[in-house]
Amino acid sequence: MKLLLLRASARVLWQHPWQLALALMGIATGVGVVAAVQLTQRSAQVAMADAQRSLVGPATHRIEARQGWLDEALYVRIARALPALSLAPVVHGAVQVGPAAGEFLSLVGIDPLALSAAADGAEEGTVGGQWTALVGRSDTVVMARRTAHRLGLRRGERLHIRSAAGRRSLEIIDLLDSAALTDTLLVDLASAQEILHRPGVLSAIEVAVPTGAAGAKLAAQVAALLPANAQLDSIAGRITTNQELTRAFNTNLTALSLLALMVGMFLIYNTEIFLLLQRQALFAQLRALGVSGRELTVLLLGEAALLGLVGSVLGLVLGLGLAHALLRLVAQTVNDLYAPTAISAVALPPALLCGVLVLGILTTVLAAALPVLEALRSTVRRGLVVRPDEPHEAAQRHSFRRLAYAALALGGGFLLWPSRSLIPGFAALWCALLAGALLLPWALSTVAQRLVRALALARHPAAGLGVRLVARHGRRQGLAAAALMAASATAIAMTIMIASFRISVSDWLSQLLRADYYVGLLEPQADALPSLSAVRQRLAQLPTVGATSAVSRTRQRAAHGEVQVLAYDLPRAAQAGFRFIAGSAQDLWSHWERDPVVMISEPYAWRHGLAPGESVQLHTLNGLVRFRVAAVFRDYASEQGSIALSRRLYTQHFGAAPLDGLGIYAAPGVSADALGESVRRATAGLPLRVQRTTEVVGQSMQIFERTFAITEVLRLIALGVAIIGIIAALLAQQFERLREYGVLRALGFAAGEIARVVLAQTLLLGVVAATCALPLGYGLALVLVEVINVRSFGWTMPIVVPWPALGAAWLLAVLAALSAGLYPAWRATQVAPAAALRDE
Amino acid sequence: MPTVIPPATTDATPAVPTPLVVARGVVMRYGAGALTTGVLQGLNFTAHAGEFVVVVGRSGSGKSTLLNLLGGMDQPLAGEIRVGLARLTEMSEEQRARFRRRTVGFVFQSFNLLPTLSVAENLALPLALNGRASALRITEMLARLGLSDRAARYPDQLSGGEQQRVAIGRALIHAPPLVLADEPTGNLDEDTARQVLVLLCEMVRETGSTLIMATHSHEPRALADRVLRLQHGQLRTEQ
Amino acid sequence: MLRRRWARLWLGLLGLGLAGLPAWSPPAPPVAPDNIARVLREDASNAGFTRVLGPRAFAFPRDHAAHPDYRHEWWYVTGHLEASDGTRQGFQLTFFRYALSPRAVASASRWRAQQVLLAHFALTDEVSVRFIHHERRARVALGLAGASDTVGQIWLHDWRLEQTGAAGGWHLQASAPDATLTLDLQPRKPVVPQGEQGYSRKSATPGNASFYYSLPRLAVTGTLQRGDRRVSVHGTAWLDHEWGTSALGASQAGWDWFALQLHDGRELSFYRLREVAGSADPHSRGVLVHPRGEARPLDLAALQMTPLRWWRSPVTGIRYPVAWRVVCAAEGLDLRLEAVLDAQEWPGSLRYWEGAVRVSDYASPTQNRGAGYLELTGYTR
Known part of the structure; x- marks a missing residue:
């Protein structure tokens, strides 16, 4: 009996393969997007953790100078005091390769004999037997295969370099396939010291301590041996920080993916409904025959589960492909900014795959539950399938509205809840979306x-009919429209947020960067004191240069952990570039050089709850010193926040710091081009980067755009899913309405008029959805900017509404709805009236 | 019309000039092979203005097919059909649709009202199609149908008989010269069927339309001017 | 530079969060394990080093020190200890010196090294049958590791082997997280030159040779610290010192070596050079030292050794012969050497098997005749 039931109902499906395909596609799309986002997240996480681990090797800690270099005598001291400890010294700098104006590559000097991983007999020798050549000779180098290829060199050939010590050539003794070595030259430590002309100093010492209490004790012993200007940092600690930041990103992505799932669920609901409606007559007859409601329910839900399984598997495959594409976007961004990441593989953790499958099946069954109930309650009466919802539809709309108001209230509650967590923010977003969908x-x-009132049937038969069809039968179309609205609103919200962000950042940059040119070090390695300062002095003497500004970036210990401290040397022109959120500029600048005042960046103020008038404590050479906070400045450069003070004050309390960047102002009457020329000439041959302000701003904005590329993609996907949903909904409807279109044809409606009926419906849906999306999107953007951004990063920004972009979004939604109606409209015109009206 | 008892011939054409509907040598088939239905083989048919013709025949004999062809909803495989001045077999789909909206009114067995429109709106459709808005006509029609108090109701809120009455009203509200009824009482009980039938005949006479009805039941036969039997794909006169 | 700064901004934005990570340096790539044969074989890079072409008189204490003009050199101490708590240990401390270039290279960098040192420290606990081994590597620079070329003094961080003034005695010290050994060694017999008065030829090619001598019996006292338990130990040790520039010929794979200290006061040592095909090379040599110190040279005619039992290492997959029959008819010896523990392999950067062995009569294995160390090199998978 069960089998017969199955066959009876399944045969109907088989007879309409396109509808089955549509159902599967709906499930697959929804599941696919979720899977893609999860896979991307997971793969990115795994790859980055791997990259970090491989970057870092077995080292657990790193000793570095707060500024400048480490004395190699420190290494000897530690090695003598703690002979059992694994120590690895490192020297790095930059050299020029190739012809005179050639590019700079990183140079890293290591001791291959230390911290080696050849522990248990694995035959993999990356440097292999070549280590003797690396250590024994001063003219050997190992590099990444890709870099060598780029430079047109092979193993055994010589690489010509220029460095502080002059020209020399190095023999390439080995090429490695390591992403960590991209654009890097690996040499012996002695060679590095020789090439960089820096005998006696190290950049860092890496330390590997065992885990547990013994390791902690060792670490403490190491720390006790360090001089004042050296610090011991745990690498794991840094990785944790990164993981936290990654978590914020992941929350974002997950939220977006759940939106996609919601849209997918709607798709599934729709297709389920119409699959069931196809067989309504069959079910009614079965009920008449005596099949119990429970049996039918079980059968239908089981069928839904099966459909969900097949659709989910398809969705996983789809998701895999999508993940590949998404990963490439992510990898590109990370690669741009942090070269050594090969996120090419998509990690397929089985737990994740199972989870997605279960999600897909559950969603399908859930989405099918309601239609199943509906299908069971309806009866076939006098040839017209009667759904008991018609009289209740008004009541249902009313209850929806009440729910919507409740959701809005709940969302408001979440927003008002005093918290620093992101979760209430996201919850508020969801409530808003839900309320919108219900309304x-x-x-x-x-x-x-x-x-309906405006369009009399007589004058506008097609449009009037279309509108009446929507007015009367709104619920399912309402859902389709809701999906479109949700997707459009989300897109609008992101557009507003990104636009606000973009304008804020670009404004901030243009205001802050007042100099004409900026000079920075090629390597993040802090150089010894004379270098950039000497450059500054030399440049200051040029007739084309009016003034120079300088900054040093250091890390110092505050009362509660470390903080980035910026030591600024600012001419008046540069001072005007800072924008203050709180505190008075006058107060700040008047005390800037003389008194212990600092300005703190907005994220820092947010994170530590500081306001002007309060103070921060920093560990200085003279112990713990209190600095008064005179102002809070806007700063998008670091989400951890920073403290800025004048260079003079810094030197007084922390000692001299090497410069990390210079700003060059043109003398009055000198053009920026002339200034650039003279600056470049004066700094030729040095490992410096000289950039015009517009270049800097341009590059930053470029990176900004690329970063948000991922969000764009996801947005489009959500929109695409919504469009598919609408097409599915309309197609489903159209199959229900075959008979009606037949009647219309019989009444004498021409094909074009029938198409207009369909298109009128979709146009109405589209316009309403797109228009409702505007205020909803704005509300979402408000939450994003005022709550989520602030709580994630501590950044505030004014909301800027890019009207043209919004107009485009509106138009896109309307066009999407309209185009979604094209196929159904065409199908409707193809209805052969005679066939449709044939009484079974 | 005087009833004539002619001998059983294949030619059912009475000797009256300018018939409204003329069909000659119509050949039609649906499906293929063993599933062939609705077969018409070289059928000839005429009807005059104002005539009430009943077509009887077994299920599947092709009655609905014939009505569909006469209404221009389908094209025959061979033969020609003319209604008034319109040569249906030479017209395109669009032209036939336009022809239909002016010239034909359909009544179906399963009512086929648009479920999402109210009674009044259903009635308004044909008028709207013809570009004639008239609330007055609708009110009149509702009164004629005895459904004035049902104007705002929806089809699923009406009984079968009421629905069919609305369908009749819809078919006649634009006073078409030709009314095609396909088993109009098939889904109704005896009493209601009679009421509906009476209503239909009366209204058709009021508008002077030609009524061609395909039916099983006996009642219409008594009221008809002519009864034809569709057998083996051709029409024969019957009494 | 500025680009990196803005770059970090956007990274932080997305929470991709690598912004916090400062300049990194790639980890030292792993140093691949070397086949001993390859290290010792003749190759073009040996040019410039002094070769061992013929015997020369040893001069002590100078020759206890390093000979930096030769490519490779090692000091090898093995021995057996009895602890005051009844445990018995075999121990090994080896310092390998490898010269990167024949002459010191002038450089402003104090890291520029001409020599590298590799040290191996192992303990075989004969009672609990456990083998612990530790390896250290360092370049001879900054005073952290070195081998003096005037006196016998070799050190790598806190592992030391050095001559004490007292009558040719040595002091040895090696520490590891799980064991620290401090020993004083006193030679009980004079230096025994190996090969032809110290000229140990390995193959027909001139230059494939080393200078080689042994101190076959040293009395040992000292302490062994395991965790927080310290025990005093005493026993006997054997010291080998060998140096040269290319030792093995192209057709030679490695050697099987043992040094035994018999209960009857004799010592026996032999190195059986092994061809790649597996057969013994006629240049194999050894020495038997009588109780009063006379040394009798041995060759393949005088001593035959046959492997009795093989063991496959689960770590490297290499098969080693860990039990041997040693027959020296002229001295009336038919001995069975049995590894105290099969798994005494060095799987790291220099691969070989070196372990404590029990010496017994071949005919009656329960009859313990002494103790020794066995070394198997040049075996591959």
Whole structure:
């Protein structure tokens, strides 16, 4: 009996393969997007953790100078005091390769004999037997295969370099396939010291301590041996920080993916409904025969589960492909900014795959539950399938509205909840979306009613009929419209947020960067004191240069952990570039050089709850010193926040710091081009980067755009899913309405008019959805900017509404809806009236 | 019309000039092979203005097919059909649709009202199609149908008989010269069927339309001017 | 530079969060394990080093020190200890010196090294049958590791082997997280030159040779610290010192070596050079030292050794012969050497098997005749 039931109902499906395909596609798309986002996240996480681990090797800690270099005598001291400890010294700098104006590559000097991983007999020798050549000779180098290829060199050939010590050539004794070595030259430590002309100093010492209490004790012993200007940092600690930041990103992505799932769920709901409606007559007859409601339910839900399984598997495959594409975007961004990451593989953790499958099946069954109930309650009466919802539809709309208001209230509650966590923010977003989705059917029917009054059937038969169809039968179309609205609103919210962000950042940059040119070190390695300062002195003497500004970036210990401290030497022109959120500029600048005042960046103020008038404590050479916070400045450069003070004050309390960047101002009457020329000439041959302000701003904005590329993609995907949903909904409807279109044809509606009926419906849906998306999107953007951004990063920004972009979004939604109606409209015209009206 | 008892011939054409509907040598088939239905083989048919013709025949004999062809909803495989001045077999789909909206009114067995429109709106459709808005006509029609109090109801809120009455109203509200009824009482009980039938005949006479009805039941036969039997794909006169 | 700064901004934005990570340096790539044969074989890079072409008189204490003009050199101490708590240990401390270039290279960098040192420290606990081994590597620079070329003094961080003034005695010290050994060694017999008065030829090619001598019996006292338990130990040790520039010929794979201290006061040592094909090379040599110190040279005619039992290492997959029959008819010896523990392999950067062995009569294995160390080199998978 069960089998017969199955066959009976399944045969109907088989007879309409396109509808089955549509159902599967709906499930697959929804599941696919979720899977893609999860896979991307997971793969990115795994790859980055791997990259970090491989970057870092077995070292657990790193000793570095707070500024400048480490004395190699420190290494000897530690090695003598703690002979059992694994120590690895490192020297790095930059050299020029190739012809005179050639590019700079990083140079890293290591001791291959230390911290080696050849522990248990694995035959993999990356440097292999070549280590003797690396250590024994001063003219050997190992590099990444890709870099060598780029430079047109092979193993055994010589690489010509120029460095502080002059020209020399190095023999390439080995090429490695390591992403960590991209654009890097690996040499012996002695060679590095020789090439960089830096005998006696190290850049860092890496330490490997065992885990547990013994390791902690060792670490403490190491720390006790360090001089004042050296610090011991745990590498694991840094990785944890990164993981936290990654978590914020992941929350974002997950939220977006859940939106996609919601849209996918709607798709599934729709296709389920129409799959069931196809067989309504069959079910009614079965019920008449005596099949119990429970049996039928079980059968239908089981069928839904099976469909969900197949669709989910398809979705996983789809998701894999999508993940590859997404990963490439992520990898590109990370690669741009942090070269050594090969995120090419997509990690497939089985737990994740199972989870997605289960999610897909559950969603399908859930989405099918409601239609199943509906299908069971309806009866076939006099040839017209009667759904008991018609009289209740108004009541249902009413209850939807009440739910919507409740959701809005809940969302408001979340927003008002005093917290620093992101979760209430996201919850508020969801409540807003839900409220919007619940209110849409009401909005739709209201608009439709008005239009019904305006469009008399007599004068506008096609459009009038279309509008009446929407007004009367709004619920399922309302859902389709809701999905479109949600996707459009999310897109609008992101557009507003990104636009606000973009304008804020670009404004901030242009205001802050007042100099004409900026000079920085090629390597993040802090150089010894004379270098950039000497450059500054030399440049200051040029006739084309009016003034120079300088900054040093250091890390110091505050009362509660480390903080980035910026030591600024600012001419008046540069001072005007800072924008203050709190505190008075006058107060700040008047005390700037003389008194212990600092300005703190906005994220720092947010994170530590500081305001002007309060103070921060920093560990200086003279112990713990209190600095008064005079102002809070806007700063998007670091989300951890920083403290800025004048160079003079810094030197007084922390000692001299090497410069990390210079700003060059043109003398009055000198053009920026002339200034650039003279600066470049004066700094030729040095490992410096000289950039015009516009270049800097341009590059930053470029990176900004690329960063948000991922969000763009996801947005488009969500929109695409919504469009598919609408097409599915309309197609489903159209199959229900075959008979009606037949009647219309019989009544004498021409094909074009029938198409207009369909398109009128979709146009109405589209316009209402797109229009409702505007205020909803704005509300979402408000939450994003005022709550989520602030709590994630501590950044505030004014909201800027890019009207043209919004107009485009509106148009896109309307066009999407309209184009979604094209196929159904065409199908409707193809209905052969005779066939449709044949009584079974 | 005087009833004539002619001998059983294949030619069912009475000797009256300018018939409204003329069909000659119509050949039609649906499906293929063993599933062939609705077969018409070289059928000839005429009907005059104002006539009430009943077509009887077994299920599957092709009655609905014939009506569909006469209404221009389908094209025959061979033969020609003319309604008034319109040569249906030479017209395109669009032209036939336009022809239909002016010239034909359909009544179906399963009512086929648009479920999402109210009674009044269903009635308004044909008028709207013809570009004639008239609330007055609708009100009149509702009164004629005895459904004035049902104007705002929806089809699923009406009984079968009421629905069919609305369908009749819809078919006649634009006073078409030709009314095609396909088993109009098939889904109704005896009493209601009779009421509906009476209503239909009366209204058709009021508008002077030609009524061609395909039916099983006996009642219409008594009221008809002519009864034809569709057998083996051709029409024969019957009494 | 500025680009990196803005770059970090956007990274932080997305929470990709590598912004916090400062300049990195790639980890030292792993140093691949070397086949001993390869290290010792003749190759073009040996040019410039002094070769061992013929015997020369040893001069002590100078010759205890390093000979930096030769390519490779090692000091090899093995021995057996009895602890005051009844445990018995075999121990090994080896310092390998490898010269990167024949002459010191002038450089402003104090890291520029001409020599590298590799040291191996192993303990075989004969009672609990456990083998612990530790390796250290360092370049001879900054005073952290070195081998004096005037006196016998070799050190790598806190592992030391050095001559004490007292009558040719040595002091040895090696520490590891799980064991620290401090020993004083006193030679009980004079220096025994190996090969032809110290000229140990390995193959027909001139230059494939080393200078080689042994101190076959040293009395040992000292302490062994395991965790927080310290025990005093005493026993006997054997010291080998060998140096040269290319030792093995192209057709030679490695050697099997043992040094035994018999209960009857004799010592026996032999190195059986092994061809790649597996057969013994006629240049194999050894020495038997009588109780009063006379040394009798041995060759393949005088001593035959046959492997009795093989063991495959689960770590490297290499098969080693860990039990041997040693027959020296002229001295009336038919001995069975049995590894105290099969798994005494060095799987790291220099691969070989070196372990404590028990010496017994071949005919009656329960009859313990002494103790020794066995070394198997040049075996591959």
